[in-house]
Amino acid sequence: MKTSKLVKADQLAANMMERLPQEVVLHILSRLPLTSLLQSKLVCQAWRSLIQDPLLISKHFMHMAKADNDPSFILQSNWPIPDQLHFIDFAAHSEGKLVSKKLPNSAMLMCLVDSCNGLLCMHNTSRSLYICNPFTQIFIELPELIKYRAQVGHLGFGFHPTSKEYKVIQIVFRRQLQRGNSYVATPTLIQSEVQILTIGSPAWRNLGMIPYRFIWPTLKVMVNGRLHWLSKPNKYTTASLLVSFDLATEQFQEVPEPDCCGLDRCFHHLMVLRGCLSAVAYHDNEQLDIWVMKEYGTKESWVKQFNIGTYLPRTLKQEDILAFNYSKRHFPKSFVLVLCILKSGEILLEYKSRALVVYDSQHGTFKELTFPEMPNWFQIIVHVGSLNWLDMPPANF
Numbered sequence: 548m549k550t551s552k553l554v555k556a557d558q559l560a561a562n563m564m565e566r567l568p569q570e571v572v573l574h575i576l577s578r579l580p581l582t583s584l585l586q587s588k589l590v591c592q593a594w595r596s597l598i599q600d601p602l603l604i605s606k607h608f609m610h611m612a613k614a615d616n617d618p619s620f621i622l623q624s625n626w627p628i629p630d631q632l633h634f635i636d637f638a639a640h641s642e643g644k645l646v647s648k649k650l651p652n653s654a655m656l657m658c659l660v661d662s663c664n665g666l667l668c669m670h671n672t673s674r675s676l677y678i679c680n681p682f683t684q685i686f687i688e689l690p691e692l693i694k695y696r697a698q699v700g701h702l703g704f705g706f707h708p709t710s711k712e713y714k715v716i717q718i719v720f721r722r723q724l725q726r727g728n729s730y731v732a733t734p735t736l737i738q739s740e741v742q743i744l745t746i747g748s749p750a751w752r753n754l755g756m757i758p759y760r761f762i763w764p765t766l767k768v769m770v771n772g773r774l775h776w777l778s779k780p781n782k783y784t785t786a787s788l789l790v791s792f793d794l795a796t797e798q799f800q801e802v803p804e805p806d807c808c809g810l811d812r813c814f815h816h817l818m819v820l821r822g823c824l825s826a827v828a829y830h831d832n833e834q835l836d837i838w839v840m841k842e843y844g845t846k847e848s849w850v851k852q853f854n855i856g857t858y859l860p861r862t863l864k865q866e867d868i869l870a871f872n873y874s875k876r877h878f879p880k881s882f883v884l885v886l887c888i889l890k891s892g893e894i895l896l897e898y899k900s901r902a903l904v905v906y907d908s909q910h911g912t913f914k915e916l917t918f919p920e921m922p923n924w925f926q927i928i929v930h931v932g933s934l935n936w937l938d939m940p941p942a943n944f
Contacts, residue, residue: 572597577606580636581619581682581932582648601939608665608933614822617890621667621681621930622647623659624922625900630656632681634932635918637889645903645918650681659926661704663769665933668704668715676715678704678746683934690750692717693742701761707772707794713746713937714794716774720760743797746937757799759790766884768817770824771843775802777814777826787813789826803846805838814838819929820852820888827885837885837894853894855883858913860902887929900924 576584576598584607588595597603611619617637624631632650657669657677669677674694679686701718720739739761741754759778768775773791789802804814807828814826815835824840835855842848859882886895894906901924903916 573603573606576603577610579607580638581607581611581934582634582636584934585682599934604934604939608931608935611933612664612931615890618887618895618929619932620886620927621650621659621662622922622925622927625924625926626922628922630658631922633918633920634681634930635927636932637895645916645921647918647920649920651684659928660702661767662928662930663704663706663713665931665935666704666713666937667930668702670702676702678713678937680934680936682932683936685936687937689715689744689746690748693751693753701767701776703767703769703774703776703792705769705772705774705794709772710795712794715744715746716792717742717751718757718761718776754797759788759799761790762787766816766818768819768824770819770822775817775824777817789814789817802844803849805846805849805851807836807838807851816884818885818887825852825885835883835885853908855885855894855896855906855908856911858904858906860898860904860913860915862902862915862917863899886927897927900926903927 576587579587584598588598610616619634619636619638622633622635624633631652634648634650635645637645657671660668660670660676662668665680667679667681669679671677674692676689676692677686678689700720703716703718704713705716706713718739718741737758737760738756739759740756742751743754744751759776761776761778772795773793775789775791778788778790787804789804790799791802792799802824804826814828817824817826819825820837820839824843826838828836828838834857836851837853837855838849839852840849882899884897886897888894889905892908894908896904896906898904905914905916906912907914
């Protein structure tokens with residue numbers, strides 16, 4: 548009896564697809580949340596084949612990645628359950644509650660590095676690198692990463708819309724430079740070494756040295772086919788430089804900053820707000836200002852768009868409150884990261900990898916967000932849920 552019902556459902560779904568023009572079916576399916584799209588694969592064999600079609604995957608990704616949509620995230624638990632991945636779609640959140648989907652655990656324990664076009668770059672305990680799609684469970688291991696002694700390294704993963712190439716970049720600040728068989732300290736010379744891997748190539752390439760030391764820990768962002776980092780000119784100043792790397796030309800260049808970034812004030816971290824390069828600067832160590840570059844590359848287009856005051860989430864423990872009271876001059880630098888702006892205009896904040904908070908800039912209010920099984924400690928990155936893979940780059944994106 549159960550088999551008979553499944554056959555009838557299969558026939559009904561197939562008949563519906565035959566009656567509707569394919570462009571209408573693609574239009575409807577491309578606007579489904581990823582979790583609903585995955586469930587639709589179970590309707591019938593015809594739908595399963597359609598949902599695996601690269602055209603639908605590309606259209607679905609393009610719709611989900613629109614700058615005015617609510618974002619989605621991958622959240623990785625650090626404690627109490629290490630390395631568990633959760634997918635969070637903010638289109639479904641309400642009243643302080645988040646809807647999360649627990650993703651299957653890999654056979655290997657891996658840590659998040661970066662996200663691009665629905666794909667994750669991850670590394671395991673031995674620092675081997677992988678590219679994977681957490682929904683399809685397809686993954687590849689990358690050629691062995693070049694490793695160095697005495698290093699502070701940064702990894703970035705990106706895609707250039709013109710060259711249609713995915714690349715991984717490693718930038719290593721050399722604390723010491725080798726002279727003969729020994730290492731010597733270089734306290735004033737700022738030098739970092741750059742390696743790059745084009746996905747599909749057999750080996751990493753060395754791009755040489757650059758005169759930058761990227762701030763650690765730092766958040767990398769990608770805008771206009773370029774990766775962006777913050778760099779300190781030297782260890783004796785708090786000022787920061789904004790540096791970009793073009794994934795097509797493989798060249799570094801400095802990006803103009805607003806006049807707020809003087810010797811006594813600098814950007815603390817970067818993010819992308821509705822497709823624009825944005826950054827956080829601090830005002831009197833009590834408030835944070837969010838600056839947005841409305842026209843990429845134009846210094847005069849920087850606008851201070853938001854100002855956020857001090858807030859301490861209830862979920863932080865007593866020792867965090869004591870630390871906050873003791874070292875208020877460091878707040879909110881050591882506590883707050885701006886993650887994104889929601890469709891509602893609210894701003895999503897992460898506090899000390901422990902709490903997620905939504906800030907309503909119109910009313911000046913804060914609201915903490917939770918979901919069942921939310922970990923005590925976590926890492927979170929913006930991630931567009933997709934069925935995309937490396938051989939299916941999003942068209943015109």
